[in-house]
Amino acid sequence: MNLGDAILLAIAEGLKTPKAIVEKLNVKIDDVKNVLQDLEARGLVEKKTKGLIFKKEVYELTKAGFERSARIKEKLRSIADQLREAYEKGDKTKVEEIVTSYRYFIPLMLGLMDIIWISTLYDYIDDFDINDVNEIDMDLDVEF
Numbered sequence: 312m313n314l315g316d317a318i319l320l321a322i323a324e325g326l327k328t329p330k331a332i333v334e335k336l337n338v339k340i341d342d343v344k345n346v347l348q349d350l351e352a353r354g355l356v357e358k359k360t361k362g363l364i365f366k367k368e369v370y371e372l373t374k375a376g377f378e379r380s381a382r383i384k385e386k387l388r389s390i391a392d393q394l395r396e397a398y399e400k401g402d403k404t405k406v407e408e409i410v411t412s413y414r415y416f417i418p419l420m421l422g423l424m425d426i427i428w429i430s431t432l433y434d435y436i437d438d439f440d441i442n443d444v445n446e447i448d449m450d451l452d453v454e455f
Contacts, residue, residue, distance in 0.1 A: 315346045316383045317415035323380035327369040
């Protein structure tokens, strides 16, 4: 799972504009735009123009994109369970590994995990900074 999968899930959750996606996932706008172009080329999202006076570009899932986002959400449920289990066992290494591997998805897991628990998760990981996500090389290769 990569940034493309996180963006698909964000769109499925109602974030239709690049700006909304950037704000939720805390990533660079250029990275989001590049991934959206890739997802559009792969037939997973469609770009539409909404509004009569104040026009804006929005993205919507295609049928294939919706199906892919449903599979991503199922996998995230499993990851959320693994994360909670590692946290409850005090396995800091495993928690850090999961958070680092799925950094784009942590903001999207709020529906799958208790928000208070997530806030303590960030406190639990001493050296994890959500702002570091912007400095990580983005994996734009979306596998299906």
